[in-house]
Amino acid sequence: MNFYSKKNPLLTKEKVKSRYQDTEAIGVFNPAATQFEDETVLLVRIAERVKENGGRVGVPMIEKGAYVVKYFSPSDPNYDFSDARVVKGKNGKYLTSMSYLAVARSKDGENFILDENCGIFPETEYEAYGVEDARISVIDGKYYITYTAVSDLGICVALATTKDFKTFEKKGVLLTPDNKDVAFFPEKMGGKYYMLHRPSTSEFGKPEAWLAQSSDMLEWGRHVRVLGVRKDRWDSERLGVCSAPIKTEDGWLTLYHGADKNNRYCVGAILLDRNDPSKVLKRSAKPFLEPINDYEQNGFFGGVVFPCGAVKNGDSLWIYYGAADDKVCLVKTPIKDILDTLV
Numbered sequence: 001m002n003f004y005s006k007k008n009p010l011l012t013k014e015k016v017k018s019r020y021q022d023t024e025a026i027g028v029f030n031p032a033a034t035q036f037e038d039e040t041v042l043l044v045r046i047a048e049r050v051k052e053n054g055g056r057v058g059v060p061m062i063e064k065g066a067y068v069v070k071y072f073s074p075s076d077p078n079y080d081f082s083d084a085r086v087v088k089g090k091n092g093k094y095l096t097s098m099s100y101l102a103v104a105r106s107k108d109g110e111n112f113i114l115d116e117n118c119g120i121f122p123e124t125e126y127e128a129y130g131v132e133d134a135r136i137s138v139i140d141g142k143y144y145i146t147y148t149a150v151s152d153l154g155i156c157v158a159l160a161t162t163k164d165f166k167t168f169e170k171k172g173v174l175l176t177p178d179n180k181d182v183a184f185f186p187e188k189m190g191g192k193y194y195m196l197h198r199p200s201t202s203e204f205g206k207p208e209a210w211l212a213q214s215s216d217m218l219e220w221g222r223h224v225r226v227l228g229v230r231k232d233r234w235d236s237e238r239l240g241v242c243s244a245p246i247k248t249e250d251g252w253l254t255l256y257h258g259a260d261k262n263n264r265y266c267v268g269a270i271l272l273d274r275n276d277p278s279k280v281l282k283r284s285a286k287p288f289l290e291p292i293n294d295y296e297q298n299g300f301f302g303g304v305v306f307p308c309g310a311v312k313n314g315d316s317l318w319i320y321y322g323a324a325d326d327k328v329c330l331v332k333t334p335i336k337d338i339l340d341t342l343v
Contacts, residue, residue, distance in 0.1 A: 002331045007110045009295050009327035019116050023048040027300050029322030032134035033309025041165050042104040043134040049097040060098040062128045092152050099130035103165055120168050126151050133308055137184035137244040146182040157182045181240030193217050194277055198240040207238035211278050224278050234258055234266050234287050242307040251281050257306055265304040266290045269338050282342035299324025
């Protein structure tokens with residue numbers, strides 16, 4: 001049974017102070033989550049777009065480390081403006097919003113203070129269109145943050161680390177385009193580190209979950225496919241891992257999101273072997289979290305529940321998720337109830 005926070009939504013775009021000049025927040029969502037000292041810490045994705053300017057469409061981006069805006073005329077026949085999220089041209093496309101990752105802190109896990117000036121911000125050529133959707137893993141007391149870096153070079157996975165969630169050290173790109181949804185296992189197995197990731201293929205395959213291993217957390221190889229989509233099911237079109245796997249007596253409990261042909265996003269789980277995480281022992285027959293509440297069905301992109309972080313609290317998981325691509329919400333789910341969905 002899911003217990004939704006009475007504080008939902010915990011964070012909304014109305015609570016965001018715009019970071020960039022002449023922009024407005026259109027969403028605060030898809031939070032990574034962890035426990036740090038006596039606080040729950042989120043790394044939330046904030047998307048900002050340029051305010052209307054004389055009928056022109058403004059595209060925010062980073063060029064040579066600086067924030068700039070490029071403007072386009074909606075009447076220009078060289079560009080397609082039919083999708084409000086992108087401007088498409090003959091030589092590529094641009095996002096009409098830019099995202100960054102901001103820190104939010106809470107003493108009780110429900111009332112958060114957002115700091116738009118503390119976090120991970122787009123700076124490099126690989127982050128020219130923004131940084132998105134972080135996951136946090138704690139390994140030997142160190143906090144590893146994987147996130148999506150977006151630019152005209154593609155969608156990459158990048159890594160940063162922190163010891164205090166005040167300063168962050170970027171380690172660079174981990175995986176080549178197009179890839180995202182990376183989560184590290186919190187401990188070594190057989191002397192190796194492991195990650196789950198989601199390559200996106202353009203020809204034959206669909207976005208699915210793969211496993212890789214490393215001896216230093218920076219160079220990854222021995223890739224194997226772990227989890228695939230299922231025809232005519234709730235996870236028929238794409239899927240990706242939500243957060244760092246959680247060790248249980250039965251195996252690694254791993255949450256994942258799945259979408260169907262209608263782009264309805266739900267959440268299920270898999271159980272991976274404790275010693276060989278390439279082996280899926282069980283999988284959710286049906287999702288345990290679906291977009292049923294009004295704040296999940298209505299928003300920037302309705303019909304979406306999208307977690308990027310979960311914190312173990314007693315016998316339950318406190319799952320922090322993006323709702324309808326524009327707000328942060330919380331659901332408290334007993335771990336036993338999640339395991340009961342597995343077959």
